[in-house]
Each structure stands twice: as C-alpha cells, then as structure tokens.
Amino acid sequence: MARKRRGTPIHGWLNIDKDAGLSSAQVVGRIKRITNAQKVGHAGTLDPFATGILPIALGxxxxxxxxxxxxxxxYRFTVRWGEARNTDDIEGEVVRSSDIRPATDEIQKLLPEFIGTIRQQPPAFSAIKIGGERAYKLARAGADLDMPVRDVHIESLSLIRVIDNDHAIFEVSCGKGTYIRALARDMAIKLGTVAHLSTLRRVRVGPFSEADAISLDKLAKLWQCPAKFVDLLPLTTALDDIPALAVTEPEAFRLRHGNDVAVPNQADGVVCAMEGDIPVGIAKIESERLYPVRIFNL
Incomplete structure (x- = not known):
C-alpha cells in the first residue's frame, strides 16, 4: 500500500521574487513551510547572489x-570591469586584474557579436556535472576543470547604462543553458580586459514577469488566509504555448487510465487535454488518435 504523502494538496504556480543570499533550494524549503504543500519544485536555478524571478511549482x-x-x-546585470573572480561573480575571489576600461562605443560595437547562437564555456563554479560530480564541488576542492563548450542562444543584448568607468548595466534575453556570468566574462575578454558580475536580476521567465512577482515575506503574510489567496497561478500557466483540446468526460476517463481516444480531423502535435476547466493532462495527437503523455491527478 502506497504511503500517503504528507502536507496539503495544492496545485499551481507561484511567481516568486527571490532575495539575494538564498539558494533556489532554500526558497523551495521556505515555501514548503509556508504553504504546507505536499510537493514543491522550482523551474530553473537562480544563483544565491542573484535576485528576481524564480517560478515555483506546487503539486x-x-x-x-x-x-x-x-x-x-x-536578465538585468551589472558588469564590473577590470577584476576577474574565480566564480565570475561578486562572491568569488579575485584572480586577475586589469587597468583597461572599455569605452562606451567599444561596448556598443561589440554587442552584435554576442547575439544569435554563440559558443559558451560555462563557469567552473556551476551545477553542470563533470564525471558525475557537480562542477562547483570539484572547483571548490581545487580541481582544474576544462568545462565543455556548448551552444547557447542570445535573442537580444543591450547596454542600458554606463554607471562609471568600472561598471555598466546590461539587459539580455536568452535561451536555456545560458550563463550570464560567462557572458560578462567573454565580453570583457573581447574588449581586452577582465570582468565579473556585481549584480544579476532575472526579470522574466516565459510568462512569469517581475511586475506580478511576490516576495517570500509577502507570501508568508498572505498565506495566513490561504482560502483568500489570489497569487496562486493555475497549473496551465506553464502551458500557454500548448494548444488546449476539449475532451468529454468519457474521453477524460480513458486518458486518465492510460488509454488513447479518437480525435477525428485533429492535426498531429502536443496538446493540453481539458475536461471543461479542468486540465486532464498533456497528450499527443498522432494519426487522429490522442495518447496520454503526462496525466494530472486533480
């Protein structure tokens, strides 16, 4: 007999504005304590020194x-020119310095080189696994790591403001797997100097933006009356780009039990099967048959 999961069955998303100094795992732990939810997870790690959007999934x-x-x-980030750190951010130790400070026109001229699909070497202090171990653990132990280079995609990159000779603020829109610390490091190298990130803020993740985000402190206060809580976003928030397909009650029953159903005149593709307002699950249409991929136990 399966053991009953502890906690309250809560299903949906929270758009959390993470404070600096907290790891993503610590945020998940605090939300578990605040909500008593049976299951909590985050969508995309945010470095402890960074702030901003950390989408949290419940149930x-x-x-x-x-x-x-x-x-x-x-992301919105501040580059500190002339000082390289072993972590490529403000939390690391200084390992190199340079007297060279790039001019504004030099920075502007460089930016197009970092737009599109580019090759990037992740920082040694990252969660990437090397030989089964997290790279940051090996780096902390003093290992000299040769991090694998990979392709990442930068949609846009712009210089927002030059604060002074040492600091400049940028904004970037990028795809999965992009390290902003590595981006700052590589820009500096191209400009003939060194650098690290002094601030990093994630301002959007897909449908989650900072305009609608909530802090952990505010969440704790509002959750004192959870029945009235309005900041819990629906489960389908993550599926905005997936078309919905209405199914009948008998069809929903079959899908929930792992069976396929006929869907005449429907094109092949991935859909979110909906029984009225209730999401049944993620399903796949092939040759006018609908097959369950991931069923929601609601």
Missing part, C-alpha cells in the same frame, strides 16, 4: 516544470 504543476525551464529568460 501537479511540478509535472509542467520542463516547459518553463525551456522558456526564454530575461
């Missing part, structure tokens, strides 16, 4: 996390 919404992880993300 059956955790089955849709992969769709948010693949979404485009937007």
């Amino acid at each position: 059956e919404a955790t089955k849709t996390v992969g769709y948010i992880v693949d979404e485009t993300k937007e």
